[in-house]
Amino acid sequence: MPELPEVETIRSGIAPHLVGQTITYVIVRNPHLRWPIPSDLPQLLPGLTITAVTRRAKFLLLDCDVGTLIIHLGMSGSLRLLHPISGFSASAPQKHDHFDVIFNEQIILRLRDPRRFGAVLWHCGDIAQHRLFSYLGPEPLTDDFNARRLYDKTRGSRISIKQTLMNNRIVVGVGNIYANEALFHAKINPTTAAGKIGMMRYQVLVQAIKSILQRAIETGGSSLRDFVNCEGDPGYFQQHYAVYGRGGDSCRQCQDIIQHIRQNQRSSFYCPRCQR
Structure with missing residues (x-):
């Protein structure tokens, strides 16, 4: 399972490309991950702008104007940034590519998860109150961990x-x-x-x-x-x-x-x- 350094590596890699980008549309190919991908994400996310890409524990958080997209890579998940040159056919999805977020029709953020232990969730409001975060201890690289x-x-x-x-x-x-x-x-x-x-x-x-x-x-x-x-x-x-x-x-x-x-x-x- 990707641990904190791996998730932080991905966060720092995608943040410069996604912050300030507006979501054009969302593709859910297989919603059956560790928890089902919310069925209304394709309707909720288009038009929203990414204001920050952060991390809490091993979760990636894509902060939007009105909520947070939560991504967990599980045992075998990975995120790829794709920059199609001539249409999306140049980046044809493979068998285990379950979820895409397309930004300004220029960038694809794609979740690949062969074992499907990852997660894609949506939360409105204070992310610290979400059931997956409310009990968590401090981040190890902060002064709170001593x-x-x-x-x-x-x-x-x-x-x-x-x-x-x-x-x-x-x-x-x-x-x-x-x-x-x-x-x-x-x-x-x-x-x-x-x-x-x-x-x-x-x-x-x-x-x-x-x-x-x-x-x-x-x-x-x-x-x-x-x-x-x-x-x-x-x-x-x-x-x-x-x-x-x-x-x-x-x-x-x-x-x-x-x-x-x-x-x-x-x-x-x-x-x-x-x-x-």
Whole structure:
């Protein structure tokens, strides 16, 4: 699943092309995604202008005059920007191209989603009150996510720190890949109970999370399986993995063997010598 750096990469790629553009029309080829695409979108959206393209957690938000188009990429979704030269036949949709937004009859924003776990939704009013956003914790790259908050939220908790970091009520968008990498750089074993970690170690962990996510954004995210940016190009952060996907390989710091375990049905990778 695309995580925060991948979604932020797409956001920064499409925003310069879409802000200020007016929606000409909408095509829904298959409404059956994770939740059904609202049937009235082809009537609601034409004539609206995109005022901002933002992100909340792993959701892309296309802000319009009177509401917000919410897009989630799910497990296998991708967004492409198409610039047809001579009519839309030059960009003929493929089997898994389920949703198009056409701007000024010059730009197509196309959602491709082979597994159909993504979502396209519409919300009028304050987006923070939407059922998908009302319970979310802070963004990890903001000042609202800090060691004090993480420390206070985990007092008495027996849940592992790895699972804690993937709880959207605690912090949003970290995801499995970047939780593994941040815990390695903070030298914390992923199975450690969150309630047993002290303030000083949380300060190191929070800084590691912010640093890892920022580096991932700068390198275009991670391309595992399906992810490409809005121009169809892969990300490159996977070339910098310290532990993720390296079970059985030697740790690059101490040469011990990277361990691979399952936590809450998700893969965790760690070095038993470096991470305590």
